[in-house]
Amino acid sequence: MSPYARSKTALTRKRLLFGAIIGIALCVRIPAINAFSAKAVACSMAILRADASDPQSEPEISGDLKVLRRVIPAYPDELRRKGIAGRVELQVGIDEKGTVGGVRIVKPLHPYLDNAAVQALKQWRFEPVRRNGVPVPAVITLTVNFTREAYRTRPASAEGQKEILAGETDSSQVELPRILAKSAEYCERLESAALDYICEETTRDVFHNLFTKEEMEKSPVVLSMVTGPGSISQLGIPPLPMPNPKRTEKNDYVCDYLLVKKGDTIEGRRIVLKENGRRLPDRKRVLEERRLSTLLPFFAPVRLLGRQRQPLLDYRLLGAKTISGKKAYIIGATSKTGGAAGIEQAQIWLEEKNGRVLKVEITGVPVEGYESVLRELIQYNVTARCITTYEYEIEKKGMAFPSSVRVRVYYPMPGLEVETFIVGKISTDIKYDKYKFFTVETESGIRK
Numbered sequence: 118m119s120p121y122a123r124s125k126t127a128l129t130r131k132r133l134l135f136g137a138i139i140g141i142a143l144c145v146r147i148p149a150i151n152a153f154s155a156k157a158v159a160c161s162m163a164i165l166r167a168d169a170s171d172p173q174s175e176p177e178i179s180g181d182l183k184v185l186r187r188v189i190p191a192y193p194d195e196l197r198r199k200g201i202a203g204r205v206e207l208q209v210g211i212d213e214k215g216t217v218g219g220v221r222i223v224k225p226l227h228p229y230l231d232n233a234a235v236q237a238l239k240q241w242r243f244e245p246v247r248r249n250g251v252p253v254p255a256v257i258t259l260t261v262n263f264t265r266e267a268y269r270t271r272p273a274s275a276e277g278q279k280e281i282l283a284g285e286t287d288s289s290q291v292e293l294p295r296i297l298a299k300s301a302e303y304c305e306r307l308e309s310a311a312l313d314y315i316c317e318e319t320t321r322d323v324f325h326n327l328f329t330k331e332e333m334e335k336s337p338v339v340l341s342m343v344t345g346p347g348s349i350s351q352l353g354i355p356p357l358p359m360p361n362p363k364r365t366e367k368n369d370y371v372c373d374y375l376l377v378k379k380g381d382t383i384e385g386r387r388i389v390l391k392e393n394g395r396r397l398p399d400r401k402r403v404l405e406e407r408r409l410s411t412l413l414p415f416f417a418p419v420r421l422l423g424r425q426r427q428p429l430l431d432y433r434l435l436g437a438k439t440i441s442g443k444k445a446y447i448i449g450a451t452s453k454t455g456g457a458a459g460i461e462q463a464q465i466w467l468e469e470k471n472g473r474v475l476k477v478e479i480t481g482v483p484v485e486g487y488e489s490v491l492r493e494l495i496q497y498n499v500t501a502r503c504i505t506t507y508e509y510e511i512e513k514k515g516m517a518f519p520s521s522v523r524v525r526v527y528y529p530m531p532g533l534e535v536e537t538f539i540v541g542k543i544s545t546d547i548k549y550d551k552y553k554f555f556t557v558e559t560e561s562g563i564r565k
Contacts, residue, residue: 182257185215186242190233192263193458194429195484201227205234205261213252215243219498226263228491229458229484234261235495293434296446299472300422300465306516307419311379311558314518317551318374318387320409323367323544325360327493332361360540369393372404374549376415385410408545411486414519417507418474421450421463429453435464440476441510444469452481459483473517477507482526490526490542502527502538511549514557522547 196202206224211217220235238259245252371391377384387404389397420426435447446469451462461481468475482490482503494501503526509517524545527538 182246183244184241185244186240188237188240190230190237190261190263191452191458192230192233192268193484195458196227196229196263197265197268201230202264203227205231205263207234207238207259207261209238209241209257209259210254211243211246211257212254213245215245215252217241217243218254221498222495223258228488228495229482230261230263232482232491232494235498236500237261239498239500290434292446293432293448296434296448296467296472297422297427297432300418300448300467300474301424301427303472303474304419304423306559307416308423309559310516311556312415313377313556314552314554315373315375316518316549316553317390318370318372319548319550320368320370320372321544321546322370322406322408323365323541325542326364326366328359328361360542370404373400383413383416385413407486407488408524408543409486409547411483412505412522412524412547414507414522414549417477417479418465420458420460421465421477421479422474430460430463437469438466440466443475445475471515473509473512473515475509475517479505479507487526493528493542499529501542503543511552513552513554514559516557516559518552519549521549 203226204224205222205226208221208223209217210219210221217239220238222231222235225231238261243257246255247253369392370387370389372387372389375386375388387409388400389402389404390400391397392402421430429452430450431453433449435449437444437446439445445466448465448467449462450460450465452460459481460479463477463479463481465474465478466476467473480502482494482501483505487503490501490503503524506521506523507519508521510520511518522545524543525541526543528540528542530537530539
């Protein structure tokens with residue numbers, strides 16, 4: 118039996134004031150010690166006894182539990198507008214240095230919000246918990262409140278959150294406001310357009326399933342590669358297994374992709390013409406794959422540059438480059454507070470003369486369509502790197518239509534101290550051509 122399991126039987130609950138943080142409630146569970154006051158129910162803490170041979174002893178705990186670094190979990194506007202709100206309860210394992218070694222979901226809410234809470238809390242840093250003056254490991258229970266009320270008064274930038282591309286204002290950024298204003302006008306055209314078109318979509322999708330627990334137990338080579346010491350074991354979190362080549366799913370599709378947009382209503386449909394090399398002449402098979410249906414490449418620029426989105430992102434002019442024979446500005450963007458759903462950072466290539474988007478590269482796991490990935494990130498207590506690249510080479514009446522989409526999802530390599538994202542999880546390549554436009558309606562009227 119582990120020290121945590123042996124000591125757990127001797128623990129009783131007591132509550133103390135931890136301190137307030139917007140959107141997060143904390144409650145502390147510790148051994149019965151009258152010296153602590155019961156003022157708040159925000160974080161619960163179980164001390165992992167260094168000496169479990171005497172479970173009845175009363176350790177002397179000195180000081181209050183303090184947060185030295187905190188990061189606010191992202192709560193995307195998309196989920197707020199859908200009314201998705203509530204609480205996520207988590208257990209957080211901290212070591213003798215106050216560093217978070219593992220996070221486990223106790224009460225889930227929504228895959229994206231669950232993962233947002235885990236990824237934020239992994240970046241927290243606590244003042245070490247002490248027993249008899251000696252730092253000891255502990256397990257803390259926290260509740261994250263994803264509610265409009267809790268997030269209404271959030272600061273413009275969460276404390277401790279890294280701003281990767283945003284930098285100080287200098288002379289090189291003088292043109293940036295004008296460029297962003299022009300790109301916002303372009304996005305307004307995309308948002309207000311009424312569309313009805315069809316194109317041929319060619320997709321190659323590779324999805325790597327992981328080794329199951331049973332498969333891991335039968336594979337000592339993999340086990341020896343991914344297991345090792347660490348405070349993560351305090352919470353019983355399994356190490357990240359490697360992808361199982363025997364369970365890799367590979368699919369090729371050729372589809373007629375139809376998109377109709379009227380007002381705020383968008384309807385997309387994929388009619389399969391060929392699946393894994395086999396033709397389907399009856400045109401009855403409709404491809405319903407959420408990872409594809411949630412991409413909506415035509416509207417990706419709006420997620421980054423629309424007027425309502427620009428306040429959620431920090432921008433920086435990175436330079437200029439010729440792309441597909443067109444002179445383009447390169448803009449870097451990073452999320453301020455996590456309100457821009459699924460966007461950690463991005464690069465955007467904008468045509469100089471009209472602000473039209475030529476290429477977009479977004480880093481961040483999308484809010485919808487990648488639930489299986491989000492669940493694995495929580496299960497194995499890791500982060501992922503998801504990069505989605507959109508290219509726009511088709512032009513119609515001043516608007517750019519997608520020519521390709523590329524999605525790559527990587528997991529960190531097990532066993533390495535520094536996270537190195539080289540384990541492929543998802544590889545998706547999509548090509549669009551043979552466009553037929555039935556209607557393109559803009560503010561100027563209907564254009565066919």
